[in-house]
Amino acid sequence: MKITLKVWRQKSKDAKGEFKTYQHDHVSSDMSFLEMMDVLNTQLIKKGEDPIHFDHDCREGICGMCSMYINGQPHGPLQTTTCQLHMRTFKDGETITVEPWRAQAFPVIKDLVVDRSAFDRIQQAGGYVNVNTGGVPDANVIPISKKIADEAFDAAACIGCGACVAACKNASAMLFVSAKVSQFALLPQGHAERKERVEKMVEQMDTEGFGSCTNTRACEAECPKAISVANIARMNREYFSAMVSSYEVKVGGGE
């Protein structure tokens, strides 16, 4: 296959970026998108040029690093991660535009690499369960129905890739945050800190400068882990009931 790539190149966070066009004549339809980028980068290195920087790690669809906005969709035309996208999805001779995630809360560091530490700070604001260390508890001491366990597990499948933010016209992080809130809200272990958690995580989400949700559901359609917007409705319920009924906790996740 031969393809033309239009890739966003940006030297550093504050540098002005621009698109550069690359002709790529050695593409196999069996390559993953990242392998195709590797081959291109090898050519660039041989020519003495700066290779295209992009995030990747596991290359098996579980780490969430491989952020690329391909032809107007996060992770390209399929509902997978970029590492799981293969060149057979594209046509011979096609021009493919590759951009970084665009969000004020995800600043570009270099080329296609963005800083997603805003997600980490949201998690740190409340996305955990405090436990007392001690002996390992017996299995099944806390009964959980299969359906609830499944639903919590589905929410926990979120890999924090940020495709939901990239896909959303408002750069809203609601799908991510709601998945993280839901995985605990559904389970008895999460109940002790339930109200405080959602208040702090939403506060942090707003502080980071993500947009608000207009329920377009683009996030759900693009999420590689098929996280459902039912989680967003759940977070809305959790948040409102927490805000009107909790003791006033200090919601200052930011500092």
Added chain:
Amino acid sequence: MKWLIDLFSSTLGRKVLMALTGLFLILFLAVHLAGNLQLLKHDGGRAFNVYAEFMSTNPLIQVISKGNFFFILLHAGVSLGLTIRNRKARGSVGYAVTSGKSSIWSSRNMGILGTVILVFIVIHLKDFWAQMHWGGIETVMYDGKEYRDLSKLVAYWFHVGWYVALYCFCMIAIGFHLWHGFISAFQTLGLNHPKYNPLIHFVGKAFAIVVPALFAWIPLAMYFNI
């Protein structure tokens, strides 16, 4: 009190205001339509005039009407604030290529649709509501009692071609606004449940088609003398 301020300054809290005011406006549309449909009676506008007189004089309706004005302004004001925030959230550089595949058109254009509706509401108030309250509107006598002849004013405008076209265009905008908005409001309020979703979706979509269509039917019927 700080919690209340926190609640309604958060993005989630502001969306609740959008959803609640939106749902109130949906109820208002239904009542308004029931009133308008009386224009289709061939009684010289009597039923409609009696109804309009009641709506513009009954003290309880007056209170609800003030609330309605307030809710429209709140709905538009909050949506403006959120829309500005959402624009900013994309960052200074936007995407070069975007695809509309993963969401429906109306959901991405609520702001534009809302603006069309707002402009329509202003024109509509100027031509009918303001005339009813302060204009030199003609009166008629039914059973020895004086009524303002709003139906005559409506009939005048509904025989002006461009006005009928504008009216129909705005009804289409409302239809699209509600195609997304009705269902969206329930999602915003957290009312998403597999047992009720089919009902919400059915009623939402039916409302978004039937109500604007009936609203638009009235000027069309009067214009073409059906």
